[in-house]
Structures are given as C-alpha cells and as structure tokens.
Amino acid sequence: MESMGKKKPRPRRSFTPEFKAEIVELCQRGDRSVGQIAKDFDLTETAVRLWVSQAEVDAGERDGLTSSEREELAALRRENRRLREDVEVLKRATAESTG
Secondary structure, three states: OOOOOOOOOOOOOOOOHHHHHHHHHHHHHOOOOHHHHHHHOOOOHHHHHHHHHHHHHHOOOOOOOOHHHHHHHHHHHHHHHHHHHHHHHHHHHHHHHHO
C-alpha cells in the first residue's frame, strides 16, 4: 500500500563554505526572502536559516559558538570518546591479568 503525501527523503548534500557564504549574502541583502532564495537554489529553508544564523554568530552579531569553536568541540568530543575506549580496553586487560 502506498503512503499518501509522504515525500522520499532527499540524499544528504554538502556545500562548500564559499557557496554558503554566497547564499548568506543574498539573504542579508534583503532583495528576496529566505524562503524564495531556498526555493531558487533547491535548498531547504531550514538549512539556509541555519547558515544565516551561524554567519551572524561568526560575525559577533549573535551569541553562540562560532564555527571554529564548533569544530574544536567536535574534535575534543572525538578525542574524549577515543580515550574512554582506550581506558575500557586497559581496564579489561588489567582485569584479565589479575583474575
């Protein structure tokens, strides 16, 4: 049975920082609405709004984590996860050798 009204999810796409900056600039000019720009470039309005918001944070116009802070946080979380895994391996090795 077909599901009515359900769209197939679009594949995840990635965009260059330069492309995002151009879209943000178009939005900030105010010639067209965010929704219209998103439609014109086949983007989701949510993604465009997030790019505009992040650009405002990066420019110091809005509170939040800058792009570089987000990158650093992600790297630290990855490292933390790896270190926790290493500790678990060492705990198991120590328990096996003493048991």
